[in-house]
Amino acid sequence: MYLADRSAPAGAKAAPGRGSGRSPAVASTVLALGTVSLITDVSSEMVTAVLPLYLIAGLGLSPLGFGALDGLYNGVSALVQLTGGHLADRVRNHKLVAGIGYGLSALCKPLLLLVHSLGPISVILALERTGKGLRTAPRDALISLSTPDELQGRAFGVHRAMDTTGALLGPLAAFLILGVAVDGYDAVFGVSACVAALGVVVLILFVPSGAGFGSGSGDTPPREAATPATARPNPVRLRDAAGLLRLPRLRALALCAVLLGLTTVSDAFVYLLLQRRTGMDDQWFPLLPLGTAAVFLLLAVPAGALADRIGRRTVFLTGHALLLAAYGLLLWAPDWPALPYLVLALHGMFYAATDGVLPAAVAATVPESLRATGLALVGTGQALARFGCSLAFGGAWTLWGTGPALAAAAAGLLCCAAVAGFVLRPTPPAPSVPPTPPAPSAPDPARRP
């Protein structure tokens, strides 16, 4: 379908602005949002890195059952993302809603200094994640709205790479502070709050608002400046959001995101399986996510750019094939010393090939006025599916043990990837494809998967 997007010349759409829209650089909005994400991730990963130590050693608490509400919260968080996305479209101000999300998370950091028991700490962390849920869709919408269609993959890749850089720097900063100040958890939380505030400042100063996008603020090339929607916007209603699912392309994408999400075993399980499989020392366990993140960071931009060139579908499906390969290695590979590196590399490549590529693909199917809603819809579906997979995988693990559970996940992933490959197969280039979105009435083989 992304092939179809390419065949439906994006230039035609971006034409009214300036020329072909083939600007080599990444839009300044994307860089600004990437910086905001980088800073915010430094801030939140600082807290995440020291939280176990703080709860157990600092406060002397037993955090077992700390995540008991996690399951429930996953559902709430999904709804928050939908709300954030839809709200942003409704008020036509993506920056405002994203800013509220970033601001809420920033406010939570100093609050951590004030409470000393598990209940209030869980509430604050839940609020922090609510902020994250609120901002995700409007932020991705801002990225996609500031980037020409043919460069979406790369733009999301740049953003994800910057975001992951922050996630890697956060623990580094936190442990640096703890190295200087023994038990200086208050210092870590305080600095984290300052860093988060800086992120909000950068957002306010350097990210143009999504309202009447490109209407003069910042140096973003004004796209769609001549669209009638900007002149007299039609109000966005809930019904329009539901109507999005009538778009065959978006429906196909949402379906694939959910199907593949249902067979994507959560990171935590992957690391646990890897540790059991290789019998590696406990001390390496906390470093496993960093391996994935490092590969993700390095490959996010190339993978995004590749997706723009050869088609997002191909890259997205290849990403899942790489994940399948990682499952295969975990299941059947002999005990090579290189096994952990291979699995982590494949896992990181999976993220690089899918995490930014999916929103890039979604963005291309959703009209601008409903961009954040559409992104939130698919993101929520994927998140809920992944959570369902966690529950099912945990159950299968209990019933059958690790090997069969992973084998089942791998078989499921293979089937879902095959279905996704079929559903997302490129449509033959229609003679006169309407711009975005393809009209629901247009004959489309993907409508009945």
Add this chain to the structure above:
Amino acid sequence: MTRSRRLLVLAVALLLLGGVGATLVVRAASRADQPRTGGPATTAGAVTLTAGQDTLAFLGSGQGPQRGALASVPADAPDGTRTVSDLTCQRFHAAAGTGVCLRSSPGALAQDNKAVIVDAELRQVRSFPLAGTPSRARVSPSGRFAAWTVFVSGESYGSAFFSTRTAILDTRTWKLDASLEEFAITMDGREYRAQDVNFWGVTFTKDDDTFYATLATAGETHLVKGSISRRSVTTLAKNVECPSLSPDETRIAYKKRVRTGASLWREHVMDLGTLRDHPLAEKRSVDDQAAWLDDRTLAYALPSDGAADRTDLWTVPADGSGSPRLLTPGASSPARLG
């Protein structure tokens, strides 16, 4: 706003926030060097773990240079001058000349957590990497076995989820059972297997094989009795956490959850013969693995009033009578060496 104006605002924000952050770090760093004022008298010296000297060992608590330092006082004069050693730990326990010191130090990218086995003169004998943050530690009465529990984060469904991992080490053969979760479980007479099994809070008997611990699964906690040689555990009773076996091995002291879901525990003692239990006179919530000072008295740590990062040691009669009494302020991880 023009570009230069925006950059100016950014520079001012950077300066302000950077200043606040730096101040916080400097303040926290200097706090660690300030000696504690007030509090019990201390003297630097050698703490030994040999039997027959009748002392109470514990870790210093609260801010200051002696935070986490192993200290000892005569058992009959807990308010006396503390002898403070160089060994610092997060959690400590010792018996019969063997000590286990769980230590957590900030590494470059993650915490560096270790279990250090020390001899009677606190010399390091061996050290083992840990998968998570130290929580509980125990040494068997003979000094042969050591057990520890750590909290591992992000091992289950959500990333903010914690689980425990409990290991038992034979210090004679250095055989390490890295996770009790590999032991066979018998629950209510049947073999039991589940993915959500967690163990914590081991306590040993004198026979160097039997131990008691907490097993959590399906939202409930159980007291289990286990055998190291048979690598198996059997459930005995419900709602029992952090058991601690009395010296005469007839009772366990443990924390009993007051209400499901709430982080509130009441310290209880259970008779292992009848499985009948009674609450102790301590009415505050105890979140610790208590230590028996003798067959009639328990010691445990409680947060100090108004200080989040400091605990005091308290003591209460094991039969439910009397009332809690402050044993010594600014201390944690009590162990009776006798």
